[in-house]
Amino acid sequence: MTERARAEQELAEQPLELILARNLISIVSLPAVLVDVNTRIVFFNEAASEQIGAPFEEIGVLEPDEWSARYGPLDADGNPLPSDGLPLATAVRESRPAYGRYFFRTESGMREVEAGALPLTGPAGYHGAIIVFWPVPADEAR
Amino acid sequence: MRIRFWGVRGSIPAPGPNTTVVGGNTPCVQVTGEDGTELILDAGSGIRELHASDVGHAKRIHILLTHLHLDHIHGLLFFRPLFDPEAEVTVWGPPGRASLRSRLARFLSSPLSPVEIRDLPANVAFKDAPSSSWRLGELEVRASLIAHRGPTLGYRIAEAGATLSYLPDHEPGLGTSLSSAPSNWISGLALARAATALIHDSQYSDSEYAFRRGWGHSSLSDALAFARRSGPKALFMFHHDPGHDDGQLQSLAHQATDDAARLGVEGEVQLAREGETFDL
Numbered sequence: 180m181t182e183r184a185r186a187e188q189e190l191a192e193q194p195l196e197l198i199l200a201r202n203l204i205s206i207v208s209l210p211a212v213l214v215d216v217n218t219r220i221v222f223f224n225e226a227a228s229e230q231i232g233a234p235f236e237e238i239g240v241l242e243p244d245e246w247s248a249r250y251g252p253l254d255a256d257g258n259p260l261p262s263d264g265l266p267l268a269t270a271v272r273e274s275r276p277a278y279g280r281y282f283f284r285t286e287s288g289m290r291e292v293e294a295g296a297l298p299l300t301g302p303a304g305y306h307g308a309i310i311v312f313w314p315v316p317a318d319e320a321r
Numbered sequence: 322m323r324i325r326f327w328g329v330r331g332s333i334p335a336p337g338p339n340t341t342v343v344g345g346n347t348p349c350v351q352v353t354g355e356d357g358t359e360l361i362l363d364a365g366s367g368i369r370e371l372h373a374s375d376v377g378h379a380k381r382i383h384i385l386l387t388h389l390h391l392d393h394i395h396g397l398l399f400f401r402p403l404f405d406p407e408a409e410v411t412v413w414g415p416p417g418r419a420s421l422r423s424r425l426a427r428f429l430s431s432p433l434s435p436v437e438i439r440d441l442p443a444n445v446a447f448k449d450a451p452s453s454s455w456r457l458g459e460l461e462v463r464a465s466l467i468a469h470r471g472p473t474l475g476y477r478i479a480e481a482g483a484t485l486s487y488l489p490d491h492e493p494g495l496g497t498s499l500s501s502a503p504s505n506w507i508s509g510l511a512l513a514r515a516a517t518a519l520i521h522d523s524q525y526s527d528s529e530y531a532f533r534r535g536w537g538h539s540s541l542s543d544a545l546a547f548a549r550r551s552g553p554k555a556l557f558m559f560h561h562d563p564g565h566d567d568g569q570l571q572s573l574a575h576q577a578t579d580d581a582a583r584l585g586v587e588g589e590v591q592l593a594r595e596g597e598t599f600d601l
Binding site for chain 2: 192194195196199200201202203205206239301302303
């Protein structure tokens with residue numbers, strides 16, 4: 180490996196806040212997604228993969244435009260929601276957990292979920308966020 | 322650079338006849354650069370002997386704390402240069418919500434201490450370790466947060482092509498598999514990658530670790546797995562459990578050598594011993 184390649188690899192190491200968050204969500208059964216400082220989806224857990232329809236190992240890292248085109252979030256009519264009103268955007272902007280309710284697209288059709296976003300802010304600043312979500316019960320669905 | 326171990330024990334000093342070979346003092350490692358720049362990694366009880374009888378010690382010293390657990394700071398008030406009005410000592414540590422000085426003052430004040438920080442005769446500065454690398458003399462230093470309980474840094478110190486990585490309190494295997502996790506998702510790996518020497522936590526035997534998971538320290542197997550992924554030329558097993566006497570540590574060292582060969586760890590594996598000096 181060249182020095183340059185090694186340096187690039189070192190630069191790519193995730194901050195500890197994200198590493199520990201990934202370790203945590205990988206062992207909980209609540210569907211959870213991890214996004215980095217650039218709003219890329221860098222991991223989702225097994226429970227989330229059951230909702231999404233495919234494991235993370237198969238899908239890999241997703242850029243924001245990739246995951247919004249593929250999954251949403253969407254309104255009840257299937258229209259994309261403006262990103263600045265989503266829990267993640269609120270969490271990042273206001274440095275607080277935020278909550279929302281929206282639809283996303285799965286292989287088996289539209290699914291309504293409630294979601295909460297938790298910003299991961301450490302001594303060096305904002306690093307990303309955990310988004311947990313759970314299906315809206317059928318009797319409460321819009 | 323020259324490295325000397327002044328304390329290699331974890332958690333609490335372990336003096337006595339059963340620890341004379343490996344040593345009983347808590348973490349303190351002296352790093353001296355080619356230009357004489359002096360760094361002291363952690364201020365465990367081992368720091369007491371450092372410069373204890375040396376009237377000609379360096380007047381400018383940097384103490385790099387990995388974190389503020391007692392075993393890494395309880396030697397501070399016994400470090401002679403702090404009582405020398407001509408000495409300039411800079412203490413670096415992990416960033417936090419409060420200043421490093423005020424966090425250390427909780428320990429260095431009444432009722433826990435007879436001497437307050439403000440009473441120290443030396444010129445002492447307290448600084449948060451920056452998030453990007455910085456230079457201390459000819460030594461290039463990099464610090465990153467690593468997996469332990471509470472904000473904890475690992476350090477990587479480089480000079481003239483040689484690199485020392487110091488991760489004395491580290492549990493990178495918590496909640497993940499060190500053999501299969503992607504490299505950029507392993508705590509501390511960038512700090513340790515291809516180091517000339519890696520000083521790494523290996524406090525517990527594998528059977529002990531089963532009952533201490535989440536305490537912030539590594540099993541021997543995890544230390545070796547981390548070394549296999551990071552590829553140092555030499556691994557120094559460090560932060561020895563205070564309950565391990567010389568005989569038990571020798572047994573662990575033999576096991577480490579055997580396991581390292583089986584796991585494909587390419588570098589040399591050895592116990593860090595108090596008083597040992599080596600050059601990189």
